Amino acid sequence: MQILRRNLLKAGLIIASAMAFPRLVLAWPAQAFKVKSRNEALQEIYGTSELSQSEDVKLKAPDIAENGAVVPVTVSSDMANVESIAIIVDDNPSPLTATFELGAGAIADVSTRIKMGKTSTVLAVVKADGKLYSTEKEVKVTIGGCGG
Amino acid sequence: MDRREFLRLLTMASAAGMPVANALARSGESSSLYELDTFGNARLLHFTDCHAQLMPVYFREPSVNLGFADALGRPPHLVGESLLKWAGYAPDTLQGHAFSYLNFTEAAHRFGKVGGFAHLQTLVKRLRSAYGEDKTLLLDGGDTWQGSGTALWTRGRDMVDACNLLGVDVMTGHWEFTYLDAEVRANIEAFNGEFIAQNVRVTEDALFEGVEAYDEDEGYAFKPYTIKKLGEHRLAIIGQAFPYTPIANPGRFIPNWTFGIRDEAMQSLVDQVRATEKPDAVILLSHNGMDVDIKLASVVSGIDVILGGHTHDGMPKPVPVKNAGGQTLVTNAGSNGKFLAVLDLDIAKGRVRDVRYRLLPVFANLLPADAEMQAYIDKVRAPYSETLSEKLAVADSLLYRRGNFNGTFDQLICEGLNAVLGAQISLSPGFRWGTSVLPGQSITMEHLLDQTGITYPETYVREMRGEELKLILEDVCDNLFNLDPFYQQGGDMVRVAGMNYVCDPLASMGQRISEMRLDNGQLIEASRSYKVAGWATVGSQSPGRPVWDVVADYLRAEKVAKVDRLNTPVLKNVGNNPGIANYPG
Numbered sequence: 008m009q010i011l012r013r014n015l016l017k018a019g020l021i022i023a024s025a026m027a028f029p030r031l032v033l034a035w036p037a038q039a040f041k042v043k044s045r046n047e048a049l050q051e052i053y054g055t056s057e058l059s060q061s062e063d064v065k066l067k068a069p070d071i072a073e074n075g076a077v078v079p080v081t082v083s084s085d086m087a088n089v090e091s092i093a094i095i096v097d098d099n100p101s102p103l104t105a106t107f108e109l110g111a112g113a114i115a116d117v118s119t120r121i122k123m124g125k126t127s128t129v130l131a132v133v134k135a136d137g138k139l140y141s142t143e144k145e146v147k148v149t150i151g152g153c154g155g
Numbered sequence: 156m157d158r159r160e161f162l163r164l165l166t167m168a169s170a171a172g173m174p175v176a177n178a179l180a181r182s183g184e185s186s187s188l189y190e191l192d193t194f195g196n197a198r199l200l201h202f203t204d205c206h207a208q209l210m211p212v213y214f215r216e217p218s219v220n221l222g223f224a225d226a227l228g229r230p231p232h233l234v235g236e237s238l239l240k241w242a243g244y245a246p247d248t249l250q251g252h253a254f255s256y257l258n259f260t261e262a263a264h265r266f267g268k269v270g271g272f273a274h275l276q277t278l279v280k281r282l283r284s285a286y287g288e289d290k291t292l293l294l295d296g297g298d299t300w301q302g303s304g305t306a307l308w309t310r311g312r313d314m315v316d317a318c319n320l321l322g323v324d325v326m327t328g329h330w331e332f333t334y335l336d337a338e339v340r341a342n343i344e345a346f347n348g349e350f351i352a353q354n355v356r357v358t359e360d361a362l363f364e365g366v367e368a369y370d371e372d373e374g375y376a377f378k379p380y381t382i383k384k385l386g387e388h389r390l391a392i393i394g395q396a397f398p399y400t401p402i403a404n405p406g407r408f409i410p411n412w413t414f415g416i417r418d419e420a421m422q423s424l425v426d427q428v429r430a431t432e433k434p435d436a437v438i439l440l441s442h443n444g445m446d447v448d449i450k451l452a453s454v455v456s457g458i459d460v461i462l463g464g465h466t467h468d469g470m471p472k473p474v475p476v477k478n479a480g481g482q483t484l485v486t487n488a489g490s491n492g493k494f495l496a497v498l499d500l501d502i503a504k505g506r507v508r509d510v511r512y513r514l515l516p517v518f519a520n521l522l523p524a525d526a527e528m529q530a531y532i533d534k535v536r537a538p539y540s541e542t543l544s545e546k547l548a549v550a551d552s553l554l555y556r557r558g559n560f561n562g563t564f565d566q567l568i569c570e571g572l573n574a575v576l577g578a579q580i581s582l583s584p585g586f587r588w589g590t591s592v593l594p595g596q597s598i599t600m601e602h603l604l605d606q607t608g609i610t611y612p613e614t615y616v617r618e619m620r621g622e623e624l625k626l627i628l629e630d631v632c633d634n635l636f637n638l639d640p641f642y643q644q645g646g647d648m649v650r651v652a653g654m655n656y657v658c659d660p661l662a663s664m665g666q667r668i669s670e671m672r673l674d675n676g677q678l679i680e681a682s683r684s685y686k687v688a689g690w691a692t693v694g695s696q697s698p699g700r701p702v703w704d705v706v707a708d709y710l711r712a713e714k715v716a717k718v719d720r721l722n723t724p725v726l727k728n729v730g731n732n733p734g735i736a737n738y739p740g
Contacts (some may be wrong), residue, residue: 069415070641073401076477080359147642150630151402 040103045095045130048103052093053139058132061086062141067132068146070124075148081118082131084140089115092133098127122150157732176179188521188572189278189537191285194502197385198286200279201294201439203464204490205303205590206330209412209532212492213591215555216469218256221734223661226639228733231445231487233469234643237733243472253493253516254469256736260593270492270517272317273524273532278517279321279524286499287365290386293464293722295323295395296464296488300342301330302588304543304604305536310338312345313535319347320531325381327352329397329442329465333610336409338368340736343377351394353379353424354417361411368401376412382432388502391434393424393458395441397465399644405611405693416641418454420596425457435502444645445487449476454550456480459507460498463487465645467557467587469494471514491590503511505680537630543601550596555607556589559635560723561650564589564606565715569652569703571709575652576699577617578688579673580624580654585631585647590662600707607690607703614690614699615670617692621671622681628656628668635668651722654679659727670725 039051049056067081082092092107092115104121115133123129125145130143211285222232233241235255244250253260253269283291295318300311309336318326325348332339343350356374367377380393401409425437436459445464452461456478469489476483485629488496494514501509505717536543553707556562565583574579589606592598627649634644646659658668671679691700699705710716717732721739729735 067419070639071399071402071644073406073413073415145642146634147637149402149644150627151670 026098036106039106041101043100045097045102048095049132049139052103052106053091053132053134055139056101058139058141060134060142062142064131064133064140064142066094066129066142066144068129068144071144071147072151077120078123078146079118079120080129080131080150081116082133084115084126084133084135086115086133086135089119089133090136091118093132093134094119094121095130095132096121096123097130098125098128099123106107124146164240175618176657178373182416182680187199187641188518189281189515191497191499191513192511193281193501195509196290196388197388197502198282198291199462199496199498199500200282200291201296201440201462201488201496201498202275202492202494203296203442203462203488204298204467204588204607205270205295205492206298206453207300207306207311207608208270208303208492208590209272209305209313209317209536210618210619211271211274212491212605213268213593214270214493215259215553216254216256217382217558218737219559219735220468221559221636221660221729221732223728223732223736225634226446226640230472230474231583232732232734234734235736237736241599244406244471249516251307258545259555259591263591263593268516268521268581269519271519271524271537272492274519275368275492275495276321276521276528277516277522278515282495282497283322287386290382292385292390293323293393294440294462294463295324295326295348296440296492297326297328297586298330298464299326299328300331301610302491302605302608303600304608305539307604307608308539309535310334311342315345316535317528317531317661319345320528323348324383324396325349325351325392325440327394327396327440327442330402332396332400332409332412334408336411339409349381350377351379351381351392351421352377352396353393353421354398354414355396356413357411358413366411380428382434387474388435389432391428391432392436393421393439395421395436395439395443397442397444397645398447399481403646403693406608406693411431415735416443416451418451418641419701421451422455423459425455429457430640432463433505435505436460436500436507441465441617444640444643445470445474445589446640446643446671447645448487449474450640452476452483453478454487456483457552458483459488460484460510462496462498464490467515469492471511473510484510484512486512486514490588493517529649534669543604545600546597547600547603547707548598548713548716550594550598552594553600554592554598554716554718557647559585561652561721563718563721565650566652566718566721567710568606568706569614569650569651570689571706572614572688572702573653575705575709576614576688578616578686579683580619580687580690581652582627582662582687583650584691585635585649586649587645598710601704602705603706605631607701607706609691611693611696612692612703613692613697614688614702614705615692615697616686616688616699617685620681621679621683624654624679624685624687625668625671625681627641629665632658632660633664634669637664644704645685648724650672653722655722655729656724658724661728674722
């Protein structure tokens with residue numbers, strides 16, 4: 008049987024929402040999403056803002072966003088024992104954009120769409136074995152037009 | 156052409172009293188221009204960014220094409236004498252004229268117009284038959300369906316049929332995507348060659364809704380690559396459309412497609428193609444722009460040659476770029492039908508041994524029009540000839556657009572917007588297409604449409620605060636001068652009239668623009684409102700008349716189009732930059 012990609016996607020979405028919903032309700036770190044800086048947000052979620060830059064954290068985001076309102080971002084890692092992933096946009100009014108809590112044995116590979124008000128560094132943080140690892144990339148938000 | 160044919164042409168031209176004959180006789184080089192040694196075993200012909208110019212045109216190359224840091228003095232950021240010196244051409248020769256702005260008006264009178272599909276056809280046929288049809292491929296880098304009145308009115312179809320007649324085998328795109336997605340699909344359907352692009356994907360949402368895709372699993376909207384057999388060898392041609400189409404142009408026409416450079420996907424595709432198809436050579440047909448291609452060539456390995464376009468850089472020699480897998484050659488083949496690139500490859504089993512590259516200027520006076528193509532062009536233009544040939548005004552000086560800042564034709568457009576719409580300041584996009592008009596020539600509606608023929612031509616007039624104006628200028632300036640090519644969009648600076656400014660290309664984003672003043676010298680204040688006119692809005696449709704109607708009103712009233720000054724910025728940090736010459740600012 009040939010499974011069409013859109014059907015697979017539909018199935019995937021249903022599973023994802025069923026699994027994610029209870030956790031979101033139970034562990035909503037409200038304060039972390041209110042603070043105004045990267046370090047404050049990291050302190051709120053992880054109790055530390057100490058990061059080690061790591062090539063094992065993969066961040067996929069466009070160089071220039073096609074639409075700042077929905078910028079596709081994927082964070083993944085092959086590291087062992089990944090417990091949590093966070094995405095931070097430094098120049099957004101509220102920098103912390105998303106956190107993902109991963110169950111034991113889960114594959115560390117999350118995709119989401121984030122809203123960006125202007126050009127900013129996007130920071131991907133992976134917590135593995137109790138330590139924070141990160142990588143970052145500039146995503147440009149432009150008013151567009153005037154192309155050749 | 157062979158020597159006998161050249162002499163025959165020369166005799167004909169002399170008999171007709173054509174100045175070109177004398178000029179060519181003096182230059183003593185034209186006899187060899189189209190006589191190419193046979194080299195290698197596969198020939199790729201490449202043109203790009205013809206912008207729908209079916210007829211021969213004048214096209215002035217830039218005198219300002221700045222590069223900084225790694226790009227300082229590196230092709231394509233060389234103009235005029237610096238460019239000719241690098242290329243090894245003398246001024247006042249056919250090539251000196253084709254590749255530079257030097258003495259443009261005088262040289263244009265001497266050497267005549269360039270391009271035109273009927274003349275291009277003659278050259279293509281000659282180069283194909285001389286080398287062997289079965290060993291030759293014709294590639295089109297895109298920006299083919301837009302740039303003229305007839306392309307606009309036929310929604311690109313006049314160019315699809317012209318390319319079918321020309322025998323284009325493979326193409327990719329950019330301005331092609333400024334028609335509606337269904338029209339793009341219909342044009343591709345009517346195109347006899349293949350349309351390829353690895354970096355155009357159907358969005359997840361659209362896939363979910365069942366929108367057509369070439370490959371649902373990978374999300375490819377179009378075929379990503381094709382394999383062509385040339386003689387004994389197999390070549391993989393990968394397509395790369397303009398990565399920032401829905402940003403630089405309206406996304407609303409093509410809501411289901413998403414773009415991007417996708418360099419990692421490119422590497423995976425190259426690896427996959429090399430492993431599964433076992434080609435003897437891998438070629439990238441790219442619409443990235445030359446700086447982006449040079450960076451891409453440094454981060455992706457396994458591509459032998461990138462045949463590039465978008466930035467309209469007529470570069471006579473390829474630029475070699477080192478990468479993990481060895482070396483990739485990067486080319487850029489100019490615009491407006493002015494050039495045909497010839498890449499001859501000496502291919503062994505599984506690898507390219509050596510190459511010869513030439514970028515041939517297409518001089519209409521040296522290449523007789525192909526009768527079949529000319530008949531087609533005449534037919535497709537006939538219904539519009541009255542509109543196109545309307546004389547709006549006489550050009551008092553040379554009119555052109557290309558360059559990092561205001562060209563003279565932009566100045567006319569901006570002053571027309573201010574005058575007709577009653578604005579203080581006007582903005583006009585830094586497109587790199589648009590043909591040139593010689594002093595004393597009539598500016599026809601066709602010329603005006605060459606500068607403005609887009610599917611989102613509506614004008615606007617609105618109150619804009621000084622800080623908004625600065626934001627726009629800073630934003631566009633960063634798209635031009637960001638030191639990382641992956642953050643550049645390949646257009647030029649937005650054109651202005653009614654105001655002046657100082658620009659420091661080396662400053663960081665948000666800090667490049669200063670000293671914004673009205674023409675009367677008054678400082679533009681951040682919180683004060685100004686009446687600003689413009690056109691070509693990408694976000695949503697503007698309410699005003701199409702820009703060509705507004706500017707045509709202005710030109711008809713002016714009768715003689717004079718450009719007394721250019722609102723080009725005062726520049727900082729450009730001393731000794733070989734990408735600028737004769738700058739009026």
